[in-house]
Amino acid sequence: MEESRSRELFERAKRVMPGGVNSPVRACARVGRVPRFIVRAAGSRIWDADGNEYIDYVCSWGPAILGHAHPEVVEAVREAALDGLTYGAPTEREVEMAELVRELVPSMEVSRMVCSGTEAVMSAVRAARGFTGRDDVVKFDGCYHGHSDGMLVRAGSGALTQAEPDSAGVPADFARHTLVAPYNDAEAVERLFAANPGRIAAVIVEPVAANAGVVLPKPGFLAALRSITERNGALLIFDEVITGFRLALGGAQGLFAVKPDLTTLGKIVGGGMPAAVYGGREDVMRKVAPDGPVYQAGTLAGNPLATAAGLATLRILKRDTGIYARLAEKGARIAEAVRRAAGERAEVAQIGSLLGISFAGDAEAVYREWYSHLLERGIYVAPSRFEAMFVSDAHGEEDVERTCRAMEEFF
Numbered sequence: 001m002e003e004s005r006s007r008e009l010f011e012r013a014k015r016v017m018p019g020g021v022n023s024p025v026r027a028c029a030r031v032g033r034v035p036r037f038i039v040r041a042a043g044s045r046i047w048d049a050d051g052n053e054y055i056d057y058v059c060s061w062g063p064a065i066l067g068h069a070h071p072e073v074v075e076a077v078r079e080a081a082l083d084g085l086t087y088g089a090p091t092e093r094e095v096e097m098a099e100l101v102r103e104l105v106p107s108m109e110v111s112r113m114v115c116s117g118t119e120a121v122m123s124a125v126r127a128a129r130g131f132t133g134r135d136d137v138v139k140f141d142g143c144y145h146g147h148s149d150g151m152l153v154r155a156g157s158g159a160l161t162q163a164e165p166d167s168a169g170v171p172a173d174f175a176r177h178t179l180v181a182p183y184n185d186a187e188a189v190e191r192l193f194a195a196n197p198g199r200i201a202a203v204i205v206e207p208v209a210a211n212a213g214v215v216l217p218k219p220g221f222l223a224a225l226r227s228i229t230e231r232n233g234a235l236l237i238f239d240e241v242i243t244g245f246r247l248a249l250g251g252a253q254g255l256f257a258v259k260p261d262l263t264t265l266g267k268i269v270g271g272g273m274p275a276a277v278y279g280g281r282e283d284v285m286r287k288v289a290p291d292g293p294v295y296q297a298g299t300l301a302g303n304p305l306a307t308a309a310g311l312a313t314l315r316i317l318k319r320d321t322g323i324y325a326r327l328a329e330k331g332a333r334i335a336e337a338v339r340r341a342a343g344e345r346a347e348v349a350q351i352g353s354l355l356g357i358s359f360a361g362d363a364e365a366v367y368r369e370w371y372s373h374l375l376e377r378g379i380y381v382a383p384s385r386f387e388a389m390f391v392s393d394a395h396g397e398e399d400v401e402r403t404c405r406a407m408e409e410f411f
């Protein structure tokens with residue numbers, strides 16, 4: 001497989017950018033391959049700088065649920081661009097976005113647009129702290145909530161200890177306001193509340209954990225978080241940056257029928273452009289400036305192009321009533337093919353169009369082989385075993401067939 005052009009670009013990039021990339025996972029360090037420099041994408045396919053074509057299951061880490069360069073989304077962006085790229089003033093599209101978000105995700109009574117999932121989480125946590133007047137936040141081991149200081153933490157050594165920074169540059173003083181519990185362990189959360197009375201502002205959770213493989217919530221886990229937070233005067237934040245509009249139109253909260261106080265959306269909500277949203281209970285969101293004392297702002301927040309792309313995407317998802325069934329059917333077919341072929345050698349977690357495959361034995365080494373095997377056959381999956389596989393509406397019969405065959409062949 002030709003990769004000289006990507007290699008050349010990577011060498012150039014490494015001289016002027018950390019790791020040669022603008023987001024660490026893209027460097028493909030874990031899989032030991034030269035990262036593909038992408039020149040074009042359409043539908044289910046992407047093309048790299050050497051002219052190789054791939055069936056894409058990274059889908060930009062989730063946003064491309066309709067496939068790449070969906071004509072309606074591209075047209076919405078093109079139309080918006082002709083009227084100017086940014087104004088720093090309100091537009092009708094932003095009102096439409098907040099109204100549509102509320103219609104599709106009813107717990108999001110009042111919302112605000114920001115530019116990334118990181119920013120949405122950081123802002124939701126600040127709103128929760130401002131509303132409750134408390135400083136501590138509970139997160140779960142293995143859940144990723146973007147790279148704001150307080151979220152870049154890992155569990156401390158002892159049970160019930162405060163978290164430690166998981167990145168250089170995060171002051172221990174910030175990390176100590178984050179408490180970490182194991183995912184799917186509501187009792188641990190109960191204990192954290194007991195040990196820190198009146199101090200916990202919020203519990204934040206990925207309702208389906210999709211940044212450490214794919215881990216489904218145990219039955220009753222999310223409902224338990226709902227009741228624990230309610231009983232303790234804390235807020236429940238669902239980080240639906242991946243699951244929002246991915247698992248269902250109403251997100252994981254619709255699917256599991258648990259209503260959080262605040263929700264963060266990203267990825268799909270921007271339709272491939274940098275947009276994200278946080279929002280929820282009106283009384284909490286009224287604390288945000290200029291209605292209230294919680295400051296949060298953004299020069300490019302609600303950017304016309306990003307909002308147009310997001311709106312076009314959400315409108316297609318809303319209109320196309322068969323889309324989630326189609327996505328789930330394809331997800332299930334790939335999952336089934338891997339399960340059958342792998343036997344004991346791999347475990348597959350799948351919910352709708354979200355798949356996580358974990359290998360027995362030396363998981364890291366097997367994943368590296370898996371990645372190269374698929375890459376060489378024109379199938380592009382995440383270059384890290386902790387990342388999910390995303391199926392899009394553009395993946396056709398032939399794509400799924402070819403993918404299943406390549407995966408079966410691996411085993």
Ligand SMILES: *Cc1c(COP(=O)(O)O)cnc(C)c1O
Pocket residue numbers: 115116117118119121144145146147206211239240241242266267276
């Ligand atoms: C991707 C992701 C984020 C961060 O979003 P960015 O747009 O990358 O800042 C936050 N939470 C979850 C659950 C994510 O998957």
